[in-house]
Amino acid sequence: MAKGTNDAQLLIQSLRKAYASTPTSLKIIDLYVVYAVATALIQVAYMAMVGSFPFNSFLSGVLSCVGTAVLAVCLRIQVNKDNKEFKDLPPERAFADFVLCNLVLHLVIMNFLG
Amino acid sequence: MATSKVEGSSSLRHAFGGVLSVFILLLIGVVAFSIRLFSVIKYESVIHEFDPYFNYRVTQFLSKNGIYDFWNWFDDRTWYPLGRVIGGTVYPGLTLTAGTMWKLANSLNIPLSVETVCVFTAPIFSAFAAWATYLLTKEVKGTGAGITAAAILAMVPSYISRSVAGSYDNEAVAIFALIFTFYLYIKTLNTGSLFYATLNSLAYFYMVCSWGGYTFIINLIPMHVLLCIVTGRYSSRLYIAYAPLVVLGTLLAALVPVVGFNAVMTSEHFGSFLVFIIIHVVALVYYIKGILTPRLFKVATTLVLTVGIAVCAVVVAILVALVASSPTKGWSGRSLSLLDPTYASKYIPIIASVSEHQPPTWPSYFMDINVLAFLVPAGIVACFLPLSDASSFAVLYLVTSVYFSGVMVRLMLVLAPAACIMSGIALSEAFGVLTRSMKFHITKYFECSHTEAPAKLGESTSTESSAPLENMTKSDTTEKPEVARKEKVARRKQKKEKELTENAHVKPVSAKKEKRPLVLPLEASIVSVFLLIVLGGLYVLHCVWAAAEAYSAPSIVLTSHSHDGLHVFDDFREAYAWLRHNTEVDDKVASWWDYGYQTTAMANRTVIVDNNTWNNTHIATVGTAMSSPEKAAWEIFNSLDVKYVLVVFGGLVGYPSDDINKFLWMVRIGGGVFPHIKEADYLKDGQYRVDAQATHTMLNCLMYKLSYYRFVETDGKGFDRVRRYEIGKKHFKLTHFEEVFTTHHWMVRIYKLKPQKNRIRGKSRKSKLGSKSTSSKSGGMTHKNPWN
Numbered sequence: 001m002a003k004g005t006n007d008a009q010l011l012i013q014s015l016r017k018a019y020a021s022t023p024t025s026l027k028i029i030d031l032y033v034v035y036a037v038a039t040a041l042i043q044v045a046y047m048a049m050v051g052s053f054p055f056n057s058f059l060s061g062v063l064s065c066v067g068t069a070v071l072a073v074c075l076r077i078q079v080n081k082d083n084k085e086f087k088d089l090p091p092e093r094a095f096a097d098f099v100l101c102n103l104v105l106h107l108v109i110m111n112f113l114g
Numbered sequence: 115m116a117t118s119k120v121e122g123s124s125s126l127r128h129a130f131g132g133v134l135s136v137f138i139l140l141l142i143g144v145v146a147f148s149i150r151l152f153s154v155i156k157y158e159s160v161i162h163e164f165d166p167y168f169n170y171r172v173t174q175f176l177s178k179n180g181i182y183d184f185w186n187w188f189d190d191r192t193w194y195p196l197g198r199v200i201g202g203t204v205y206p207g208l209t210l211t212a213g214t215m216w217k218l219a220n221s222l223n224i225p226l227s228v229e230t231v232c233v234f235t236a237p238i239f240s241a242f243a244a245w246a247t248y249l250l251t252k253e254v255k256g257t258g259a260g261i262t263a264a265a266i267l268a269m270v271p272s273y274i275s276r277s278v279a280g281s282y283d284n285e286a287v288a289i290f291a292l293i294f295t296f297y298l299y300i301k302t303l304n305t306g307s308l309f310y311a312t313l314n315s316l317a318y319f320y321m322v323c324s325w326g327g328y329t330f331i332i333n334l335i336p337m338h339v340l341l342c343i344v345t346g347r348y349s350s351r352l353y354i355a356y357a358p359l360v361v362l363g364t365l366l367a368a369l370v371p372v373v374g375f376n377a378v379m380t381s382e383h384f385g386s387f388l389v390f391i392i393i394h395v396v397a398l399v400y401y402i403k404g405i406l407t408p409r410l411f412k413v414a415t416t417l418v419l420t421v422g423i424a425v426c427a428v429v430v431a432i433l434v435a436l437v438a439s440s441p442t443k444g445w446s447g448r449s450l451s452l453l454d455p456t457y458a459s460k461y462i463p464i465i466a467s468v469s470e471h472q473p474p475t476w477p478s479y480f481m482d483i484n485v486l487a488f489l490v491p492a493g494i495v496a497c498f499l500p501l502s503d504a505s506s507f508a509v510l511y512l513v514t515s516v517y518f519s520g521v522m523v524r525l526m527l528v529l530a531p532a533a534c535i536m537s538g539i540a541l542s543e544a545f546g547v548l549t550r551s552m553k554f555h556i557t558k559y560f561e562c563s564h565t566e567a568p569a570k571l572g573e574s575t576s577t578e579s580s581a582p583l584e585n586m587t588k589s590d591t592t593e594k595p596e597v598a599r600k601e602k603v604a605r606r607k608q609k610k611e612k613e614l615t616e617n618a619h620v621k622p623v624s625a626k627k628e629k630r631p632l633v634l635p636l637e638a639s640i641v642s643v644f645l646l647i648v649l650g651g652l653y654v655l656h657c658v659w660a661a662a663e664a665y666s667a668p669s670i671v672l673t674s675h676s677h678d679g680l681h682v683f684d685d686f687r688e689a690y691a692w693l694r695h696n697t698e699v700d701d702k703v704a705s706w707w708d709y710g711y712q713t714t715a716m717a718n719r720t721v722i723v724d725n726n727t728w729n730n731t732h733i734a735t736v737g738t739a740m741s742s743p744e745k746a747a748w749e750i751f752n753s754l755d756v757k758y759v760l761v762v763f764g765g766l767v768g769y770p771s772d773d774i775n776k777f778l779w780m781v782r783i784g785g786g787v788f789p790h791i792k793e794a795d796y797l798k799d800g801q802y803r804v805d806a807q808a809t810h811t812m813l814n815c816l817m818y819k820l821s822y823y824r825f826v827e828t829d830g831k832g833f834d835r836v837r838r839y840e841i842g843k844k845h846f847k848l849t850h851f852e853e854v855f856t857t858h859h860w861m862v863r864i865y866k867l868k869p870q871k872n873r874i875r876g877k878s879r880k881s882k883l884g885s886k887s888t889s890s891k892s893g894g895m896t897h898k899n900p901w902n
Contacts, residue, residue: 007413018405067361077350097308
């Protein structure tokens with residue numbers, strides 16, 4: 001049991017050390033993803049308390065958070081220099097795709113929000 | 115200098131090949147369009163069948179009243195007295211597409227009527243579908259396979275059957291949307307570009323707008339993602355291809371009113387959410403594996419597994435409880451009947467009664483996809499050498515569509531593009547191998563005769579072999595004069611230029627080493643190429659025959675050839691025109707649900723039930739009325755404000771799809787809701803008959819009486835040409851209905867409900883009540899009016 005907790009602590013430390021070495025731009029994207037998922041969770045908690053009456057509003061709110069998180073993860077994948085598949089993709093192109101996809105997502109959200 | 119010359123000639127060949135393939139694709143589009151025009155040439159430019167008439171009526175409304183009125187339209191001329199919310203129950207893709215095309219044409223001052231646009235929508239979109247197949251197969255295997263697959267799809271009979279000119283139904287645009295969505299998915303998978311992922315979601319939105327079969331896409335793509343993960347082909351491109359599609363696709367699907375919240379609540383979509391969660395877990399695992407050492411990763415996995423399994427078990431238990439609490443486990447009736455083919459016949463007779471929902475017979479496979487039926491296995495093998503993400507998707511698509519086509523004959527349509535892609539790949543690979551062998555033998559022959567062509571490595575051999583190869587191209591084309599079809603020549607030329615570029619850039623020794631295991635003897639390859647071309651010719655012959663003879667009939671006009679020429683039976687339109695001109699605008703017409711759409715569209719009268727079949731009880735009411743004796747039927751129809759009753763009768767001319775043949779379904783559906791209608795009452799010894807041995811209930815029911823009233827006057831004996839015997843009850847009078855119109859060939863008969871008598875002669879009201887109760891005890895039919 002002690003070995004288990006020891007191992008867990010060692011695990012968390014090595015994870016933290018490995019993560020600290022990622023570039024700052026990627027860390028910013030990760031922060032954005034965490035923020036979006038946290039907002040989605042807050043919305044779900046609110047719905048659990050208040051009820052889901054305008055269901056389309058709830059759906060569009062949650063899915064917009066989840067959607068923009070997913071798109072940010074895709075951006076991170078494409079911008080990450082360690083990723084060999086995307087090494088000849090200019091980061092500006094990746095960001096432009098991200099913006100375009102977000103635009104479509106938010107257009108749909110605004111329509112569905114009611 | 116030598117290399118630049120080779121590269122110059124190869125880039126010239128590339129350009130020439132590109133122009134030629136564009137030209138071929140244009141020709142393929144023309145073929146796809148023209149092969150569907152047989153019905154317009156043989157009959158006229160008219161809308162076919164039943165469902166297209168509804169779509170036509172909706173498009174007319176859209177073109178007259180604009181999109182806002184269309185979106186909020188409540189139709190009170192069908193399903194009287196319930197009405198139908200058109201905006202919320204129709205898949206708007208087809209009507210919006212045709213409406214846009216009509217608006218565009220009229221704004222350019224091309225005066226096309228709405229009917230013309232509707233009739234020709236399907237051929238235009240089949241040309242687009244052929245081009246989409248080219249794009250999809252190009253992503254899977256290459257340009258040669260793409261062109262072959264496009265050429266095959268342009269002509270495949272299964273697709274023609276649902277997209278002839280005049281068949282203005284959802285599948286006309288939906289198949290194009292399906293193939294295009296798959297193409298964009300594969301393109302995203304191959305390139306990993308988020309731009310194509312966005313386009314993929316938008317194409318999926320168009321597919322959701324167009325057809326209920328969109329659930330096939332939203333289940334096939336997760337299945338493929340799962341397959342890739344399980345076979346170890348997970349990559350970040352897979353994540354980019356799938357995750358945005360789920361989120362954006364679900365939102366876009368929820369935007370369409372027909373789907374609405376079903377996009378997140380029905381079991382048809384749960385698969386995509388499950389795989390969404392799975393792909394996130396897998397992505398996380400790969401990320402952590404990348405940043406940890408292997409030993410620590412093992413520790414991490416043990417920790418996560420112990421905690422994770424506990425959490426998972428709880429979540430799964432909750433989910434199972436939720437899903438199991440609904441009687442259909444969350445699936446809709448139609449989807450459930452796809453998974454369990456016996457479901458519909460046990461629980462929902464309406465779904466079972468539609469002839470399109472029956473399983474297909476073996477010959478229908480050969481009729482509908484012909485030669486492709488045995489090219490498909492070859493294509494599956496070709497997809498495995500080498501196996502890529504895209505080719506695994508093609509194989510999965512084929513296997514699932516084969517299963518579904520086996521359940522429902524209507525879904526052969528979904529099998530057609532898969533079969534075309536596979537056969538295109540198979541044919542292209544076969545041609546590649548055969549022409550490569552021929553070229554290898556011919557170059558070897560020429561190199562042996564060329565004494566100053568040493569077996570020297572380097573580019574000089576490539577330039578020297580390229581020169582005789584150029585000659586070979588010309589001599590090969592002269593050698594085969596029967597190859598009149600440009601597509602085959604162009605494909606071989608493209609294969610050759612591909613080989614040339616291979617030779618110019620790769621060392622000739624390794625190229626020869628590659629080619630050696632795949633070389634066949636020269637005579638065999640020549641004969642095989644010839645036989646493959648003959649196979650293709652036979653396929654084209656069959657497709658043209660099927661399009662011209664089998665699939666071009668508008669079922670609203672029938673023809674028959676007899677010794678004194680061509681007979682045209684235009685009875686349906688005659689009847690609807692009579693209704694339109696001889697009845698009041700607000701009169702209600704009752705008929706079996708098959709004719710509802712046509713009646714509202716052509717006769718412009720309110721109907722009780724139509725082909726949408728969304729309300730089983732209402733249909734059962736009409737079915738009960740048709741199966742009841744005259745008085746009870748009159749009561750039911752009177753309670754529904756019906757003025758006219760329409761029946762279709764084929765006994766005089768031998769038209770087999772008439773109401774007497776469909777009558778048992780009326781009994782079954784009516785009996786499903788009103789238990790006093792029992793099917794056994796209408797069968798004699800388990801057999802359905804209307805001759806002298808028929809049961810008393812059968813001979814007295816409304817359908818029998820309305821079909822055979824005065825039928826004996828036609829030939830004196832009452833011989834029914836469809837059932838092929840004389841009818842049972844020949845001379846009878848109608849007490850509650852009067853005949854107002856019978857068409858020229860007695861195919862459609864219209865009756866009017868007689869108004870209730872003001873005064874009942876001879877008996878007082880009290881004794882009438884007494885006699886009513888005695889008759890209810892004696893007869894099998896209770897006199898109860900279900901609406902009081």
